[in-house]
Amino acid sequence: MIPLWQGLAAMVRLGLIHFWRQALPNNEGLLPLLQQEAEALLETPELKSLDAKALFGRLDKHVHHAQQETDDSADFSHDPLFALISDYDLSLNDALLLALLGEAERSHVVTLAIHQLQSPTSATHPMGHLIESWLQSLTSSSHTDFSVLSGLQHPLVTHGFVRVFGNGPAPLKQWATSPECWAVLTQSLPLWPGTTQLEPLQSERKLGLDLLPHKVQNQLAAMVERFQQPGTSALVLRGLPLSGRRLLTLAIADRLGLNAIAVDDTHWQENALIRHIAPYGDWLPVLTPAIGPGETYRPVLPDAFCKTPRKLIIHMGTDGAIECPGAMEWTLPLPNRPQRQTLWEHFLGDTQLAERASMALLSGPSIQVLAQRAQSLAAQQSEPVHHRHLVHARxxxxxxxxxxxxxxDTRAIPRDAIVLPPLVESELEQLVARTEQRESLWPGLGATLTQTQTTGVRALFVGESGTGKTLAANFIATRLGSPLYRVDLASVMNKYIGESEKNLSAVLDRAAANDVVLLFDEADSLFGRRTDGKETGERFANMLTHFLLTRLEHHPGIVVLTSNNRERIDAAFTRRLDFIIEFPLPGFEARQQLWQSHLGQRGPGEEVYALLASYCDFTGGQLRNVVLTAATCAENGPITTDHLLTGLQAEYRKLGRNLPNKLLQIKYLKEQNNVISQTLIDEQADE
Structure with missing residues (x-):
């Protein structure tokens, strides 16, 4: 049994020979070539012995089986052209029309014959009058179901398989199909142009489904069964980047016996042919539309009435709605902590390191990528994998x-690099503890509380500039082993309506996918109090604030806001914050520690620090400027009181204030480190 398309292609050639002999003188060059191609397509001696009329009758029976779905149709159960005939209830003439147009794209002999039959016109594709006459010559009656007048309403045309073009009257219009369309129907096109084969990443090939959460693995069979139901048109998979949507899609496609292909959304929406041809290529189209907050995606669906299943998978993030009749939605969760720890241990082979790494809320594919990067970094340094390698990989x-x-912000801030009042230190420790227990905190708590269960932790650091708020955020990230990213408000904010929300949504989604600490420094501009909205700009600012309220409330990661004044932050935000930590101006003891921690071994000694702490009320940030100016004056040597005075005077001038007279006393204090510092300088020079 040869494929149906081969029989039709042979019929095209035999039909052209038959029509030629009726319309034109015999051609000893072209007709034998058509005969040779027809015999090559028919393959068997029994089929080769058939003339055009006999082959027409046999093909008519096959088409009838396709229309009626009789038992004999099982012979062509995997034939895409047979399925197309069945889906659109095509007649044999319809099938021959498509075969003629397809073979005109595939065979130069067929193309030459058509050109000769239409001579003297220069048309390169069959015209309506030729098609009608040719089909008429193949039937035993004087009537054919094809008419050039109704051509534009032909099912092959309305569904994009065939196009009719030209400016003349209907009989002179040209008919064509795309080479790709015919290649799909002849099972000779593995991938549609402009699409890509969806494949697992190289790192995902070994474990595959084991990288997905156990919950997803357990429900996969039921999900596929529901997806196969006639009333289900599409499966919407929501998730963060690297959440496993690709792996799940590949698993579903495998169970359906289809090949998942990624299709550009614009191409899908505007090109009817890809929508209708996909099932005949055994393809499962996968769309990834860029949908922002407040937007609705409306995918164009393929024909629902066809017998061949037409399924579609749509990858979406957390934002946006979808209007798609018959769509089912599934949001991919993250693996729970025991599964994450198992995955880390599988890749790293270190139980203790795996336990610590599993605190990060990461997907299975992310864990695999990070473990491999950490191993690569360790190998470059000829070391076993350490926690710092994981931090760098993240x-x-x-x-x-x-x-x-x-x-x-790549700074790693150890405890001794930050000076904190006891209360602030205690609150930061509570923040770290809350973050470390954000998954294990909930079991056994009351039903009301568990209804608002979230892994997100939101904190506001309030204090004057230079009091250590940003440094404290770095300290938190260092303690957690998480990257810290400071939101760039200049990049996020956009003058076009809705674009700022899209940017914020993108940064929050990516931060959640990587479980990074997200810092909104000087957050007043984004999280400020809402107004009555009388002006247009105020209304849009209020809308942005409302969007942030919703997104931060559901954000699964750690977010730190900093502000100079908590009163500037909208009250709705403060109600939703887990921690509000006040960073006071440093007192005497804190200032003394700050001078020591900034000057280190090059400083003039404790007596000087005590005097500075007594009479200089600078914050940590201002104090840093003083020390940098003094160190510049010292030129890598010991920092003397004269150098410090230079720095103090420069900083007071910046503030528009006079240097307190009592600070001049430091010139008369004994500089304890002036002698021993030279030894330190010599050692550094040797290095």
């Missing part, structure tokens, strides 16, 4: 997308 993970809207 900083690189997804950085390309995050850096568009946020800037990484």
């Amino acid at each position: 900083l690189q993970h997804g950085a390309e997308q995050l850096k568009r809207l946020a800037q990484p």
Whole structure:
């Protein structure tokens, strides 16, 4: 049994020979070539012995089986052309029309014959009058169901398989199909142009489904069964980047016996042919539309009446709605902590490191990528994998997308590098503890509380500039082993309506996917109090504030806001914050510690620090400027009181204030480190 398309293609050639002999003188060059091609297509001696009329009758029976879905149709159960005939209830003439147009694209001999039959016109494709006459010559009656007058309403035309073009009257219009369309129907096109085969990443090939959450693995069979139901048109898979949507899609396609292909959304929406041809290529189209907050996606669906299943998978993020009749939605969760720990241990082979790494809310594919990067970093340094390698790998993970809207802060801040009042230190420790327990906190708590269960932690750091708010955010990230990204408000804010929300949504989604600490420094501009909205700009600012309220409330990661004044932050935000930590101006003891921690071994000694702490009320940020100016004056040598006075005077001038007279006393204090500092300088020079 040869494929149906081969029989039709042979019939096209035999039909052209038959028509030629009726209309034109015999051609000893072209007709034998058509005969040779027809015999090659028919393959068997029994079929080769058939003339045009006999082959027409046999093909008519096959088409009838397709229309009626009789038992004999099982012989062509995997034949795409047979399925097309069945789906659109095509007649044999319809099938021959499509075969003629397709073979005109495939065979130069067929093309030459058509050109000769239409001579002297220069048309390169069959015209309506030729098609009608040719089909008429193949039937035993004087009537054919094809008419050039009704051509534009032909099902092959209305569904995009065939196009009719030209400016003349209907008989002179040309008919054509695309080479790709015919290639699909002849099972010779593995991939539609402009699409890409969806394949697992190289790193995902070994474990595959084991990278997905156990919940997803357990419900996969039921999901596929529901997706196969006639009333289900599409499956919407929502999730963050690298959440496993690709792996799940591939698993579904495998169970359906289809090949998942990624199709550009614009191409899908505007090109009817790809929508209708996909089932005949055994393709499962996968769309990934860019939908922002408040937007609705309306995919164009293929014909629902066809017998061949037409399924569609749509990958979406957390934002946007979808209007799609018959669509089912599924949001991919993250693996729970025991599964994450198992995955880390599988890739790293270190139980303790896996336990610590599993605190990060990451997907299975992300864990695999990070583990491999950490191993690569460790191998470059000829070391076993350490926690710092994981931290560095996480900083690189997804950085390309995050850096568009946020800037990484790579500083690792140990405890001794930050000076904190006891109350602030205690509150920061509570913040760290809450974050470390954000998954395990909920079991056993009351039903009301568990209804608002979230892994997100939101904190506001309030204090004057230079009091250590940003440094404290770095300290939190260092303690958690998480990257810190500072949101770049200049990149996020956009004058066009809705674009700022899209940018914020993108940075929050990417931050959630990588479980980074997100810092909104000087957050007043984004999280400020709402107004009565009388002006247009105020109304849009209020809309942005409302959007942020909703997104932050459901954000699964750690967000830190900083502000100089909590009163500037909208009250609705403060009600939703888990922590509000006040960073006071440093007192005497804190200032003394700050001078010591900034000057280190090059400083003039404790007596000087005590005097500075007594009479200089600078914040940590201002104090830093003083020390940098003094260190510049010292030229890598010991920092003397004269150098410090230079720095103090410069900083007071910046503030528009006079240097307190009592600070001049430091010139008369004994500089304890002036002698021993020279030894330190010599050692550094040797290095």
